[in-house]
Amino acid sequence: MKKIHLLLLKAFIRPFIVTFFIVMFILLMFFLFKYVDDLIGKGIEWYTILELMCYASASNVSMALPLSVLLSSIMTFGTLGENYELVAIKSAGVSLQKAMMPLFVLIIGLAISSFIFSDYMLPKANLKFGSLLWDIRNKKLSFLIKEGVFNNSVPGYSIRVDRKGEDGVTLYNVMIYDHNSPNGIAKIIIAKEGKMESNNQFLLIKLKDGVRYEESNGRNTYTNPRQEMTRSRFGESVQKLDISSFKMNRTDEQAFRDNTQMLNLKGLTKKGDSLSKELDSINHFAVANISSYYKQNNFTKGYTKVKVPVKDINGNIVSSIPSQQRLAVVQSAVDLATSIKQATSGRIEDHENRVRNLIKIEIEYQRKFTLAVSCVLLFFIGAPLGAIIRKGGLGLPVVMAIVFFLLYHIITTVAEKSALTGTLLPFLGMWLAIIVLSPLGAFLTYKATVDSALFDVNYFKQLIVNLFKKKKLTGDPS
Numbered sequence: 007m008k009k010i011h012l013l014l015l016k017a018f019i020r021p022f023i024v025t026f027f028i029v030m031f032i033l034l035m036f037f038l039f040k041y042v043d044d045l046i047g048k049g050i051e052w053y054t055i056l057e058l059m060c061y062a063s064a065s066n067v068s069m070a071l072p073l074s075v076l077l078s079s080i081m082t083f084g085t086l087g088e089n090y091e092l093v094a095i096k097s098a099g100v101s102l103q104k105a106m107m108p109l110f111v112l113i114i115g116l117a118i119s120s121f122i123f124s125d126y127m128l129p130k131a132n133l134k135f136g137s138l139l140w141d142i143r144n145k146k147l148s149f150l151i152k153e154g155v156f157n158n159s160v161p162g163y164s165i166r167v168d169r170k171g172e173d174g175v176t177l178y179n180v181m182i183y184d185h186n187s188p189n190g191i192a193k194i195i196i197a198k199e200g201k202m203e204s205n206n207q208f209l210l211i212k213l214k215d216g217v218r219y220e221e222s223n224g225r226n227t228y229t230n231p232r233q234e235m236t237r238s239r240f241g242e243s244v245q246k247l248d249i250s251s252f253k254m255n256r257t258d259e260q261a262f263r264d265n266t267q268m269l270n271l272k273g274l275t276k277k278g279d280s281l282s283k284e285l286d287s288i289n290h291f292a293v294a295n296i297s298s299y300y301k302q303n304n305f306t307k308g309y310t311k312v313k314v315p316v317k318d319i320n321g322n323i324v325s326s327i328p329s330q331q332r333l334a335v336v337q338s339a340v341d342l343a344t345s346i347k348q349a350t351s352g353r354i355e356d357h358e359n360r361v362r363n364l365i366k367i368e369i370e371y372q373r374k375f376t377l378a379v380s381c382v383l384l385f386f387i388g389a390p391l392g393a394i395i396r397k398g399g400l401g402l403p404v405v406m407a408i409v410f411f412l413l414y415h416i417i418t419t420v421a422e423k424s425a426l427t428g429t430l431l432p433f434l435g436m437w438l439a440i441i442v443l444s445p446l447g448a449f450l451t452y453k454a455t456v457d458s459a460l461f462d463v464n465y466f467k468q469l470i471v472n473l474f475k476k477k478k479l480t481g482d483p484s
Contacts, residue, residue, distance in 0.1 A: 022078035064131035076384040083392030117378035368432035386447035390454030
C-alpha cells in the first residue's frame with residue numbers, strides 16, 4: 007500500500023470514529039428525552055435502562071452511520087485541501103479519483119457490513135428493544151411516599167406520613183388505612199415512627215409506639231347509635247405490604263417476532279407471500295359473495311326453452327317497471343344495496359390493513375439495501391465537497407454536512423410517508439433520495455476533479471469586483 011493511501015485512511019478513520027460516537031450520543035439523548043416519562047419514577051434498575059439504551063443505539067445506526075460518513079469525508083478532504091496536501095498529492099501524479107480509491111474500498115466494506123448488520127443484528131435488537139420498552143411502559147409506578155400526602159399506590163392501603171428522615175427510610179407520624187378486610191371495614195394504624203425495608207415482593211414498615219383501631223364486625227350499622235371499636239396499643243409492630251405488582255415482568259419476545267421491523271430478508275419475504283395469498287383469497291371471496299346478490303347470475307343458461315326477446319331500456323330504468331310493482335322493486339333494490347353495503351363495509355378496513363402491511367413489508371425490505379447505498383452516496387458527496395471548500399475542522403464542514411444530510415433525510419422521510427399512504431410505490435419511496443442526490447454526487451466529483459472553485463468565497467468576490475470594473479470601464483465616456 008502506498009504511503010498516500012495510508013495517510014488518507016488514517017486521516018479518515020479518526021474523524022469517522024469520533025463523529026460516529028458523537029452522533030450516537032446525540033441520538034441517545036433524543037431517545038432519553040422522548041421516553042423520559044416512561045423511565046423516570048418507576049423504580050427501574052439502572053442496568054435495565056442501560057440495556058434499553060444499548061438496543062436503542064442499534065436502531066440509531068441507520069441515521070448515525072451515513073451522517074458520520076458524510077461529515078468525516080468532508081472533514082478529511084477539507085483538511086487536506088486547507089493544508090495544501092491535495093495539491094501535493096496531485097502534483098505527484100495522483101488524481102483525486104485515485105486518492106479516493108482506498109477510502110472508496112473502505113466505504114464499500116462499511117456498506118457491506120451495514121447491510122449484514124441491518125439484516126441480522128438490527129431485527130434482533132429491535133425485538134429486544136420493543137419487548138423491553140413494552141414491559142417498562144406497562145410497569146406500575148414505583149412506591150414513592152411523599153410527605154403530607156395520602157399514597158394509594160399499594161393496592162388495599164392508603165399511607166400518609168408527616169415527615170421523612172434524611173436517610174429516606176425513616177418515617178414520622180405514620181397513618182395507614184388497611185382496606186383488605188373481607189367485610190369492607192377499614193383498619194387504621196397510627197404510629198409516631200416507622201422504618202421501611204423492602205425486598206422483591208414485600209415492603210416492611212417497622213412501626214414504633216402506635217395505636218391500631220378496628221371496628222367490630224357485624225354490630226356496626228348506620229342506624230345503630232352505639233358503634234363498637236377495638237383499640238390496641240403497641241410498642242413495636244411490623245406492617246407487611248405486598249408490592250409484587252410493582253415488579254417488572256418480562257414479556258415473551260415471541261409475541262413481537264411478527265413485527266416487520268424485527269424480521270430479516272427471509273422473514274419479510276415469507277410474511278409478504280403469506281399476506282399476498284391471504285389478500286387474494288379475500289378478494290376472490292368478496293367477488294363471489296357480492297356476485298350472489300345479483301339476480302341475473304342466479305339462473306343456469308341453456309336449460310330453458312322459453313325464448314324472450316332482448317328488451318332495450320332507454321332513459322330511466324324505473325319507468326320501464328309496471329306502476330303496481332314499482333314500489334316493491336325499488337324497496338327490494340334498496341334492501342339489496344343495504345345488504346351489499348353491510349357485507350362489504352366490514353371487509354374494507356381489513357383489506358386496507360392488509361394492503362398497508364404489504365407496503366410496510368416492501369418498505370422494510372428496501373430499507374435493508376438503502377442503508378448500505380446511502381453510505382456510498384454520501385461519501386461521493388462529502389469527499390469532493392471537502393476538496394472543493396478546502397476547509398477542515400468542525401466549522402464549515404459541519405454546516406455543509408448538516409445541510410446535505412437534512413436534504414437527504416427530508417427527501418427520505420417525505421417519500422417514505424408517501425409510500426405508506428400509497429401515493430408512491432414502496433420501491434420508489436425508499437430509493438427516491440438516492441435517485442435525486444446521485445446526480446449531485448456525480449456533479450461534485452466532476453467539479454472537484456477539475457479543481458472548480460464552486461464554494462470559494464474569494465472566487466465569487468473577485469468575480470463580482472471584475473464585473474463592476476467592466477461596467478465602470480464601459481460606462482466611461484473617455
